Each structure stands twice: as structure tokens, then as C-alpha cells.
Amino acid sequence: xxxxxxxxxxxxxxxxxxxxxxxxxxxxxxxxxxxxxxxxxxxxxxxxxxxxxxxxxxxxxxxxxxxxxxxxxxxxxxxxxxxxxxxxxxxxxxxxxxxxxxxxxxxxxxxxxxxxxxxxxxxxxxxxxxxxxxxxxxxxxxxxxxxxxxxxxxxxxxxxxxxxxxxxxxxxxxxxxxxxxxxxxxxxxxxxxxxxxxxxxxxxxxxxxxxxxxxxxxxxxxxxxxxxxx
Numbered sequence: 506x507x508x509x510x511x512x513x514x515x516x517x518x519x520x521x522x523x524x525x526x527x528x529x530x531x532x533x534x535x536x537x538x539x540x541x542x543x544x545x546x547x548x549x550x551x552x553x554x555x556x557x558x559x560x561x562x563x564x565x566x567x568x569x570x571x572x573x574x575x576x577x578x579x580x581x582x583x584x585x586x587x588x589x590x591x592x593x594x595x596x597x598x599x600x601x602x603x604x605x606x607x608x609x610x611x612x613x614x615x616x617x618x619x620x621x622x623x624x625x626x627x628x629x630x631x632x633x634x635x636x637x638x639x640x641x642x643x644x645x646x647x648x649x650x651x652x653x654x655x656x657x658x659x660x661x662x663x664x665x666x667x668x669x670x671x672x673x674x675x676x677x678x679x680x681x682x683x684x685x686x687x688x689x690x691x692x693x694x695x696x697x698x699x700x701x702x703x704x705x706x707x708x709x710x711x712x713x714x715x716x717x718x719x720x721x722x723x724x725x726x727x728x729x730x731x732x733x734x735x
Contacts, residue, residue: 507553508551509531509617511523519535525613540562550661552578555581581617585606625662676732
């Protein structure tokens with residue numbers, strides 16, 4: 506089930522979005538503490554964010570920039586003001602699409618479905634193999650899931666890309682430079698700890714599904730996916 510984080514301070518709008526999107530099978534979470542948007546984002550790891558612009562404390566552009574430093578998940582800006590200049594500014598601050606208030610719910614759902622399909626489904630369609638198996642663990646490129654016979658975890662876009670690289674390379678070492686250049690395109694735009702944070706999350710998900718695999722750090726070089734020592 507794909508997770509959506511709603512960052513909107515008008516309760517009526519939040520409730521409308523949550524109630525409708527749940528009917529389409531989305532798992533919805535809403536921000537309550539508007540000082541902690543990034544913390545909640547990192548805890549929930551949503552697949553898409555609906556971001557209002559006018560928020561308490563910091564505006565939606567601020568939070569979009571913060572999210573974009575650690576994730577490429579789609580961000581849809583929700584605002585009553587959507588001039589061409591606003592849209593340009595939104596894109597420059599990490600937005601992928603826009604919803605103008607007042608909105609038509611069917612249009613919102615269509616936009617969300619499109620972003621989810623492009624961000625997750627299209628990546629799977631371009632893969633030659635849809636299921637990758639290493640040890641007791643399966644990476645499903647269609648459903649964006651990491652699983653074993655015991656458990657499964659839904660991955661974020663970055664986790665999917667990382668996992669795909671490690672599964673394809675296993676048991677060879679994948680260098681940090683390879684990961685950064687393929688996943689983030691331009692190494693210069695990535696903070697030093699961004700890859701480390703994503704690796705930590707992927708390790709946690711391997712642990713959660715009781716995988717027989719582990720991601721070892723090869724100091725000064727990169728990471729290696731391999732079977733745990735028995």
C-alpha cells in the first residue's frame with residue numbers, strides 16, 4: 506500500500522483528502538505538529554507528499570527543499586495561488602506537480618495516480634527482470650517490495666534503486682561513487698550523509714523482513730550485499 510503524507514493546516518481539506526484517498530487504497534498520514542514536518546516524513550517514509558504552501562512556522566517551499574535533500578518522492582504543491590511564477594518557484598524548490606484550490610477531487614486522484622505510476626510503476630516496467638532473488642530475499646520491482654517468506658516491506662524510490670543495484674551486483678562491492686552517480690545523477694548535489702541515511706534505512710528493512718542478507722560497509726570503497734555469516 507502506498508503511503509501519502511498530507512501537509513495541510515486546514516482540517517476540513519485534510520479530512521476530505523484522507524477520506525477520498527483511502528477509498529482508492531492509499532494509506533494517508535496528516536501532519537499535526539508543523540514544526541516537525543521533516544521528522545514525520547522520515548518516520549513515515551511516504552511515497553508521495555501533498556504540500557500546502559501557507560503553513561504555520563515555515564512555508565511549504567521550505568519543507569519541500571528539506572525533503573528534496575533526502576528523498577526524490579513526488580511532492581504535489583497545494584495552493585490557492587498558482588501563477589506561472591509560483592509554479593516555477595515551486596519546481597525550483599522540489600515540486601513535481603500542482604493542485605490549485607479549490608480543487609476537484611477526481612482531478613487530484615488522477616494526478617496522484619499519475620505520479621505514483623511514473624515514480625514507481627515505470628521504473629519497474631523498464632527492468633528486464635521483475636523479480637530478483639538473493640538468498641531468502643526477493644526484490645519485486647513491480648510492487649516495490651522487499652520480502653522473505655516471513656515478512657515484506659514497501660520500499661521508497663531511493664531504496665528501490667539502491668536495492669536493485671545491490672541485488673544485480675551481489676556479491677560484488679558497489680562503490681559510493683557508483684551509487685551516487687546512478688541514483689542522484691550529479692554527485693555535487695548530494696549531501697555527504699544522504700547515502701548513509703538511505704543505506705541505514707535499507708539495512709533496517711532487511712532486518713525487518715528477517716533477510717538472510719546483510720549490507721556490509723567496505724571502508725573507503727562502498728557497500729557489499731552478501732549472505733550473513735552463519
